[in-house]
Each structure stands twice: as C-alpha cells, then as structure tokens.
Amino acid sequence: MRPNGGLTGELGDLSVAIEGVARDAGLDFFDVVFELLDAGDVNAIASYGGFPVRYPSWRFGMEYERLEKGYRFGLSKIYELVINNDPTYAYLVRSNSLMEQKLVMAHVFGHADFFKHNVWFRPTERQMVDVMASHGTRMRRYVDAFGQDCVERFLDLALSLDTLIDPYLPVRGLRAGLGDTEREDHLSRARRSFDVACSSPVARGTAAAEPGGAGAGDAATFDLLGFLAERADLEEWQRDVLRMVRAEAYYFAPQRMTKIMNEGWASFWHSRILTRGVLGVEEIVDFADCHSGATATVPGQLNPYKLGIDLFRYAEEKGMDLFHLRAVHNDVSFIDAVIDEEFAERSRLFVYDRNSRTGRTETVRRDWRETKDELLRSLSWGGLPRIELADPDHFGRGELLLRHHFDGRELQLDQAGTLLKQLASLWGRAVHLLTREADGGRRLTAEDGEVRIVEVPGGGGEAGDGPEGLRAG
Amino acid sequence: MFRIERDRARFREIVRGKLRQDLRKYLSSTELIGRRGDKAVSIPIPQVELPRFRFGDNSKRGVGQGDGDGGPPGDGEASEGEGAGGAGDQEGRHILEVDVDLADLAEMLGDELELPDIQPRGDRLLSSEGGRYSGIRQAGPRSLRHFRRTFRNALKRTVASGEWDSADPRVVPQGDDERFRWRRTCPRPESSAVIFHIMDVSGSMGREQKDVVRIKAFWIDTWLRSQYQNLEVVYVVHDAVAKVVDQQTFFHLRESGGTKISSAYELCLDLIRERYRPEEWNIYPFHYSDGDNWSARDTERCVGILRDEVLPRVNQFCYGQVKSAYGSGQFKKDLDSSLADEERLVTASVDDREGIPDAVRAFLGSGR
Known part of the structure; x- marks a missing residue:
C-alpha cells in the first residue's frame, strides 16, 4: 500500500506531490496516512484526543458537545488533526476547499517531521493508536465486571491526577541509553507495543527514574501517578486504570511542552511548501487570508502559531540551524535560546496583568528581559503547577x-x-x-x-x- | 460516530442530574461566544469541571504579542494545548440565527409535557438510509479487510491442517481466509409531514395575541420537526380572505378588517388536494384565532368543510383560541358543540403566555 493511503483521486495525487516537496525541503517523517472525514466525525475523533477508539468517558462526550455545537453554530471548526504515531495519522475535513486541504497537508508534514525528530517525542509511544484501543478494551472489560459507575468514579479521580507526572522522566531514560526507538525494526516495535499493552509501563518509568534520584531509599518524585499505581493499596483493576491514565499522560505531555515550537514549525513549513509551486496563482490570496487568520493575534492573547512561526523565521534570519533547533528544544529552552531584545521589540511582546483595583487586564511591562522571564515562567512545567x-x-x-x-x-x-x-x-x-x-x-x-x-x-x-x-x- | 454519541448521552444524563449525582456540584456553564454582525451571540455549554491542582486567581498575568494596549485582552494563559498535536480550531464566519439547540429543546419539551412519539400513518415512502459496516464478505477491497476475522480463520486452518508449531507460531492468511467488512443498508420508512399554521390577522388580533401564536407555533414546529425527517410548513393568514405567506410575513404582518374563517379552511383544503395528498403526507393544520367570526353562517360553513372534507384527510386538526379584549370566543364553542364526536379535532383556549404549555400538550398529547 502506498503511504498517504486513505486518499484517492485528486487529493491522493496532491498528497504525493506535497510530500515530495516536503521531503525535498529536508523534512523527514514516518509514513503519513490521511483520512478524509466529515466534520462531525472529525469532531468526534478530536473529542477523543485524536484517537478513533478510546475508553468510554463522559468527558469525551462533554468535549464533543462543545466542538459539535461550536461547529454547528459556525463559531469554530477544526481544520486539521494529526496524531503522533507510526504511521502518522492525519484527518482532513471533507468540506474544506482544495486550497485548505493543501494547506493542511503541508502543515501536517511539518508536524509529522517534528514528532519524529524532536527529542521530547523520542520516547513517546509510536503505536499509540493500538495502545489506546487496548486501553479501551480493558476499560470496557472492567466496566462489564464492576459496573459503569464504579469504574467511572475511579477513572474520574485518576484523570484529575493526570498532570501529576514528571514530564522530564522519559527523556532522562533516553539519556541513560534506554528506548532508542529509531533502530528498532518493525517486529520488535510491534512486540513492544504488545508488551506495553500487557505489562506495566510504570516498571520502565521507575527504572529510568533511578539514576536521577537523589539517593538510595529516597523516593521523592514528581511522578505521583506512577507512585500510586505501584504503591497504593488497590484492586488490580484500579492499578491498571492508573497505569493506563499514566501512560496516556506521558504520551500527551510533550505536546504541551512543545506547543509553540510544534505549531510554529508546521506553520513555517506550510507557508514555505505552499508558496513553492504547490498553490495555483488563483489560490494565493485565499491562502494568505487563511494563513493570516491562523496566525492572527487576538489582542493580548498568545497565539502559538504566530509566536512559533516568528521564532523560526527569526532564527533562520540569524543563521541558526533550524533542523537542529527543532530536534533538541522544548518551548522553554527554544524561547530562551532565540528571544533577544531585537525579537521582543519586533514582535512587540508585552506582559499583561490584572489590575487588582479595577479588575481589568492591562499591559504592565514591555521591557524585553522581564517579558521573556514572564513567558518562560508561564510555560515552564508545561504551564502547570x-x-x-x-x-x-x-x-x-x-x-x-x-x-x-x-x-x-x-x-x-x-x-x-x-x-x-x-x-x-x-x-x-x-x-x-x-x-x-x-x-x-x-x-x-x-x-x-x-x-x-x-x-x-x-x-x-x-x-x-x-x-x-x-x-x- | 456511534461511540461518541454514547459518551455524549451519558454526559447529558449527568448534566440533567439523572446519573452520577456526585458530579452535580461541579456542574457549571460556559458559553461559546459568536458574533453576528456586531451583535454577540452566546451559546451555553454545560460543563463539569472536576477539582484539580490548578492555578488560582493571582495568575491572570501572562505574555501577549502585538499592540496590546487597546481594551481588556481577555484572559490569556498561553493557550492550553491538550490532546492532539495541533487541533487548530479557527473561527469561522458563518451566520448564527439561534442561541439554543432545537433538538435539545424538542427533547426537553417532550420530557416536560410527556408527549408521546407520533405514530405515522401507514408506511410511506421507503428510502434506504444510512447503512453500517456490519456485514462480512469473502471478497472486498483491501482497505476493508477484517483483520481479526481473517487471522482467526487462518489460525483455525493452520491448526486444523496440523501445521501449527507452537515454537514458531506463524499464521499466514491465504485466499479463503480473507474476510472483509461489508456495508449493509437497511431500508427504513421515511415519513413526511406538513404543518399548516393558519392565523387570524383581523383587527381584533392584537400584538400580544400574535406573540402567543408565534410562541405556540414555534414549539409545535420544534416538536414535529423532531418527529419527522421531512417537515414542510405552510403559513396562511386570513381576515376576510386567506392567503399563503412566508414565515417572516406570518409573524410580522399587521392587518385589519373582518374575519371570514371559511376562506382559510377552503384554502387549506385546496392545498391538501393539490400538493399534500394524505397518501403521502401526515397533515397537521393549526388554526389560531380570537374566535370572532364574521357571521354564524360562515361558522356553519366552516363546520361543514371540517367535517366532510378536512378532518378525514388530516392526522389532527387543532384549533387554538387566543383570548383577546375584543373577541367573543364564540367560534370554539361552536366547534365544540357541532363536532363533539370528532376525535381528530382538538380545541384549546389560551388566555395568556402561561397557558401555552397546556395548549401544546392538548394538541400534541394524543400522539397522532
């Protein structure tokens, strides 16, 4: 089967052509499989965090309600959805125009390259579609055995704790020489995804944590979820639920840590790829409209697409190696490396705060150092406590x-x-x-x-x- | 997507307090804000937010990009990227008419007034609808290959033929092992319905009376729409003569003059004969008036048309009488006494807005 397999006809040809331009430009990714879906189905998949099959939870229903209403009343629509997986899955919305499909495809190849090469994604599960499906099966089995309310209550608690992990832990494991996924052949990868589904992913996690720990017997950790899964006095199914939630949290964590870079990288490349012969002359104005819509700044709000693409363009101008940058950084270290006075001045960064007297939000500072500090602080630890x-x-x-x-x-x-x-x-x-x-x-x-x-x-x-x-x- | 509908249904039950009472206290409502022209429109979205470790009030500070000194920038945490690597939502530019979900409303209405589902008369047009990949065939495109079935067959064959080697558990599907998903279509009866909203716009019908009619018509439309896939609405206004109008006109027209109800009934009957034949349509005429007809002779004529021509052809004929300062309300009495034994005629009187739910229940409660 060809890569890009889901598409036929004109879109299929387009995806092949755009993939060619992307590869020529130096992007490198796992096979990308596009699927063309109706907006409703894309909303459903987006509600599940991008996965067609997940465990049942009212939370996904709540998200769907929001997306679906937003779409139905014309307030928002999802342009693209791409999943960090090997192969990389991406969904195209059927009702989009051809120009929009081109834009989305080019954007997707940018994300796909980022997923494959950024160090924070290196340890992520690349067979996540399978793992999610397996989690779904297990969760349904528990629901059958112990009742929906009971399992759901426990799951709700586990999900409330899902930010209590150590996002640096998997990368420390990499440094210790574990999980070099790139040289694995297909078979061992498949086997690993089987192992992941059947055994405790936490075992790997804690093993990796050991070298980073402060000393023997000292169990201080940010990975509270992992700690509970192993040490709390729980039923076996509850332990398994915690492990599943934890595995998913570790899978999603790098996306939170690289949001600006990831969107910036994808936007940088979609604009470059499309303006190199992919767009017809009659599409240029529509493209510019759409692109500037995506990178528009709402007053005072930080748009990751905009800041990200500005950072990459600035870095390119300064002669930095973009491919190296996208491989080794997360948002915090990237911003630390790139933002200087000139950049802050040019893209008019500022700090806002709520005036406790008037209750209004207002601009308080434009000094570039303070602004940069504030930005770094707000992004550190994935923006979470x-x-x-x-x-x-x-x-x-x-x-x-x-x-x-x-x-x-x-x-x-x-x-x-x-x-x-x-x-x-x-x-x-x-x-x-x-x-x-x-x-x-x-x-x-x-x-x-x-x-x-x-x-x-x-x-x-x-x-x-x-x-x-x-x-x- | 089937699964997501189940999750959504569960979420809705939680919001309504039918399930998981423990979550009620975390229920709040956010809203999606849209713009139509320069008017903001808000759509309430119920939300259940469970307690977490999150930042509190003193962390509204953040970094922005751009001019940033015009007006309050709204709250701007570096946008929280949950889920997929870049679900780029972007504002669309569509037009917004309503701020409530009609399907929800219909459901709530049905629940609230305990309305029965309507049993459509006979089976009408058959249409093949939907279809799901629930079938299995031995041939098909590769993309629809049923992986598990295929390998199960291959495994069975391997074991049965004695080739199974547990040291080298290799299973290779061959031609006959292959199974493919297949789309099964299921024919379903399709039902069509037509509503006639007939309103008296004579001088005696004031603004308040028309509002009552408008609200009632809205709820009736909403309910019937939830019951029929294919619903047409015909608006008729009458004073001494009747005419078909569009929705806008129906609700906003100010007329004056006398009242000849028979003119409207005749027009309705003509339309049924010509366009909405009972063999193909479920027919629901609704007539709203203050009950002041021109003459007793005309009322007799109305009764005749209803009994002999209209009632045999429709699912139900509803007459809603709105109280007005000028109207005598005689018409309802006349109908009730002359057509007492007609099951398909429902009459109701509405004094004011409060009375609307009762009238709606009277009209729709029979499930016809």
Whole structure:
C-alpha cells in the first residue's frame, strides 16, 4: 500500500506531490496516512484526543458537545488533526476547499517531521493508536465486571491526577541509553507495543527514574501517578486504570511542552511548501487570508502559531540551524535560546496583568528581559503547577507529603483541598500539601474525610527548585 | 460516530442530574461566544469541571504579542494545548440565527409535557438510509479487510491442517481466509409531514395575541420537526380572505378588517388536494384565532368543510383560541358543540403566555 493511503483521486495525487516537496525541503517523517472525514466525525475523533477508539468517558462526550455545537453554530471548526504515531495519522475535513486541504497537508508534514525528530517525542509511544484501543478494551472489560459507575468514579479521580507526572522522566531514560526507538525494526516495535499493552509501563518509568534520584531509599518524585499505581493499596483493576491514565499522560505531555515550537514549525513549513509551486496563482490570496487568520493575534492573547512561526523565521534570519533547533528544544529552552531584545521589540511582546483595583487586564511591562522571564515562567512545567511527592512516608506513618513548588502563582485552594481529600481516601492515610498564598505558607492536610488548612510560618514551598529545604519538614 | 454519541448521552444524563449525582456540584456553564454582525451571540455549554491542582486567581498575568494596549485582552494563559498535536480550531464566519439547540429543546419539551412519539400513518415512502459496516464478505477491497476475522480463520486452518508449531507460531492468511467488512443498508420508512399554521390577522388580533401564536407555533414546529425527517410548513393568514405567506410575513404582518374563517379552511383544503395528498403526507393544520367570526353562517360553513372534507384527510386538526379584549370566543364553542364526536379535532383556549404549555400538550398529547 502506498503511504498517504486513505486518499484517492485528486487529493491522493496532491498528497504525493506535497510530500515530495516536503521531503525535498529536508523534512523527514514516518509514513503519513490521511483520512478524509466529515466534520462531525472529525469532531468526534478530536473529542477523543485524536484517537478513533478510546475508553468510554463522559468527558469525551462533554468535549464533543462543545466542538459539535461550536461547529454547528459556525463559531469554530477544526481544520486539521494529526496524531503522533507510526504511521502518522492525519484527518482532513471533507468540506474544506482544495486550497485548505493543501494547506493542511503541508502543515501536517511539518508536524509529522517534528514528532519524529524532536527529542521530547523520542520516547513517546509510536503505536499509540493500538495502545489506546487496548486501553479501551480493558476499560470496557472492567466496566462489564464492576459496573459503569464504579469504574467511572475511579477513572474520574485518576484523570484529575493526570498532570501529576514528571514530564522530564522519559527523556532522562533516553539519556541513560534506554528506548532508542529509531533502530528498532518493525517486529520488535510491534512486540513492544504488545508488551506495553500487557505489562506495566510504570516498571520502565521507575527504572529510568533511578539514576536521577537523589539517593538510595529516597523516593521523592514528581511522578505521583506512577507512585500510586505501584504503591497504593488497590484492586488490580484500579492499578491498571492508573497505569493506563499514566501512560496516556506521558504520551500527551510533550505536546504541551512543545506547543509553540510544534505549531510554529508546521506553520513555517506550510507557508514555505505552499508558496513553492504547490498553490495555483488563483489560490494565493485565499491562502494568505487563511494563513493570516491562523496566525492572527487576538489582542493580548498568545497565539502559538504566530509566536512559533516568528521564532523560526527569526532564527533562520540569524543563521541558526533550524533542523537542529527543532530536534533538541522544548518551548522553554527554544524561547530562551532565540528571544533577544531585537525579537521582543519586533514582535512587540508585552506582559499583561490584572489590575487588582479595577479588575481589568492591562499591559504592565514591555521591557524585553522581564517579558521573556514572564513567558518562560508561564510555560515552564508545561504551564502547570509543579507538585512533587516530597515524602512518601511522612512522620514515619506512611502519610504522603506533597509540595507545590511556588513560582508566584497560587493554587486554587478549595479545589486542591477537595482533590487532596479524594487522594487521601485512595491512599488510605493522611495526605499533606505544602503551598503558598500571598501572605505566607499553607499546609493542607486531608484526613478522615476532612481538610484542615494551617498557616506555616516561613512559607511552605520556596521558589527554589531544590527539594532539600523540605525534607526536614 | 456511534461511540461518541454514547459518551455524549451519558454526559447529558449527568448534566440533567439523572446519573452520577456526585458530579452535580461541579456542574457549571460556559458559553461559546459568536458574533453576528456586531451583535454577540452566546451559546451555553454545560460543563463539569472536576477539582484539580490548578492555578488560582493571582495568575491572570501572562505574555501577549502585538499592540496590546487597546481594551481588556481577555484572559490569556498561553493557550492550553491538550490532546492532539495541533487541533487548530479557527473561527469561522458563518451566520448564527439561534442561541439554543432545537433538538435539545424538542427533547426537553417532550420530557416536560410527556408527549408521546407520533405514530405515522401507514408506511410511506421507503428510502434506504444510512447503512453500517456490519456485514462480512469473502471478497472486498483491501482497505476493508477484517483483520481479526481473517487471522482467526487462518489460525483455525493452520491448526486444523496440523501445521501449527507452537515454537514458531506463524499464521499466514491465504485466499479463503480473507474476510472483509461489508456495508449493509437497511431500508427504513421515511415519513413526511406538513404543518399548516393558519392565523387570524383581523383587527381584533392584537400584538400580544400574535406573540402567543408565534410562541405556540414555534414549539409545535420544534416538536414535529423532531418527529419527522421531512417537515414542510405552510403559513396562511386570513381576515376576510386567506392567503399563503412566508414565515417572516406570518409573524410580522399587521392587518385589519373582518374575519371570514371559511376562506382559510377552503384554502387549506385546496392545498391538501393539490400538493399534500394524505397518501403521502401526515397533515397537521393549526388554526389560531380570537374566535370572532364574521357571521354564524360562515361558522356553519366552516363546520361543514371540517367535517366532510378536512378532518378525514388530516392526522389532527387543532384549533387554538387566543383570548383577546375584543373577541367573543364564540367560534370554539361552536366547534365544540357541532363536532363533539370528532376525535381528530382538538380545541384549546389560551388566555395568556402561561397557558401555552397546556395548549401544546392538548394538541400534541394524543400522539397522532
């Protein structure tokens, strides 16, 4: 079967032609399989995070409701959807114009190249379509055995915890020489995906974590999900649910960490590829309209397409090696490497904040250094609160101590408290969280269905990264 | 997509509080904001947001690009990229008429008023509809190969022929092992319906009366639309003469003059004879008036047309009488007394807006 297999006729020919231009330009990717679908089906697949088959959950239904209504009332529509997998799957919306299909295809080849070569994607599961389907089968089996409400409740909790992983963990594994996926032949890859489906992916994770750890017996980790899956006192099916959620979280994490680069890279290439003979003269104006729509900045909002493409164009102008950049960076390190005063000036970056007096959001700073710092801070740790399992045996009583690494942004304490309560009932013992509010440290303790909040003099989590300060506590 | 519909159905049940009561407290509503011209339109989207570790109020700060000093920029966290590597949603430029979901409304209406589903008369046009890949054949295109079935057959054959070697568990499908998915079409009866909205626009029908009619007509349309795949609506207005008008005119026309109801019934009958023959259509005339007819003779004539010509041809004829300051309300009394034993005639009176649900239930509650 030809690559690009799903398409026939004019679109099929187009995909082959565009793939040729992309390869000539130096892009390199797994086979890309395009599928042409109606908008409704694309919305459905997008609701499942891009996968046609996943486990059942009302959350996907909720997402579908949003996408579907947005589409039906003409407020938003999905242009393209591409899945990090080998082969790479991409969906085209049937109702798009031919020019739009060209744009999407070129854009997809950019993403596909990024998926294959960016180091953060290197350790991701490349047979994720199969793995997702297997997760679906297992989850349905548990639903049949234990009832939908019961499984769903546990799944809901697991999904609430799915940001509590260590996004750096898989890459540390790479450095230790594990998971060199590129030289694997097809058979061993297939076998591995079988292993992944049948055994614990966590086993690999914790093995990889060992070299990074601070010392023997010290189990401080950001991978709370992995910790719970292995150490909590759970039914076997619950353990499996946690493992599945964790495997999916690790699969999606690099997308959060490279959103700007990934969209920037794809946009950079779609505009380059299309303006090199792929578009007919009569399509140029429509293309420019569509492209500028995608890269338009809503006042004050950061558009990853726009910032990303600006960064790559600027880097090219400065004589940097783009292919190297796209291979070794994530958003944070990329921005750190590329943004300088000239760039900040040219693309008019600024910091905004909410004025606590008027309640309005306003521009507060245009100094490039501060702006860059702010940008880096907002993107670090995938833009999520950084929460570490600091002590798995707190007070020597098997209680958990979590620590929020405070960077100036507070947690929503009521939500954190509720989640902590659920966590304590899952763990079976008390769970503590150290965090900070504007006026000082807080210690949240969830025990016996209650949450207590006490002020901690001197602050719970300092801005520093080292977990040392905390161990004493 | 079948699966997603199930997930969506479950989500809706949760939103309605029928399932998972524990999630109720996390239910909130966000909205999609659209623009039509310079008017903002909002579509409410229910949302269940479970507690997580997330940033709170003091983290509205962020970085923007561009001029950024005109007006409040809205909240701009570096857009949270969940899911697929770049589900690039982009705003479209379509026109928006409604801010509620009609299918939802119809369903809610049905639930609320306990309306029965309509049993269409006879089986009408047959159409082959949809079709699913649920069949299996031995020949087909490669893209539809049923992988599991194929390999299962190959495995069976391998075992049966004694070639199975557990040390080298190799299974190679051959010609006869191949199975392919096949599309099965299932013919389904297709049903068509036509609604006649007939309104008295004589001088005695004031603005409020027309509003009541408008609202009632809207709900009836919504319900019948959910019941029939193919629904046509005919709008008729009458004073002393009747005419077919478009929707816009129907709801906005201001007329004055006398009232001759028979003119409307005759027009309706002509249309049924010429275009909406009962063998092919489920027919629902609705007539709204303040019940003040020109003369007793004309009312007699109306009764005659209804009894002999219209009622035998329609699923149901509904007469809704709207209370007005001028109307005598005599027409409903006349109909009720002359046609008391006609099952297909439903009459209802509506005093004000509050009475609309009862009238709708009276009209649609029989499931005809």
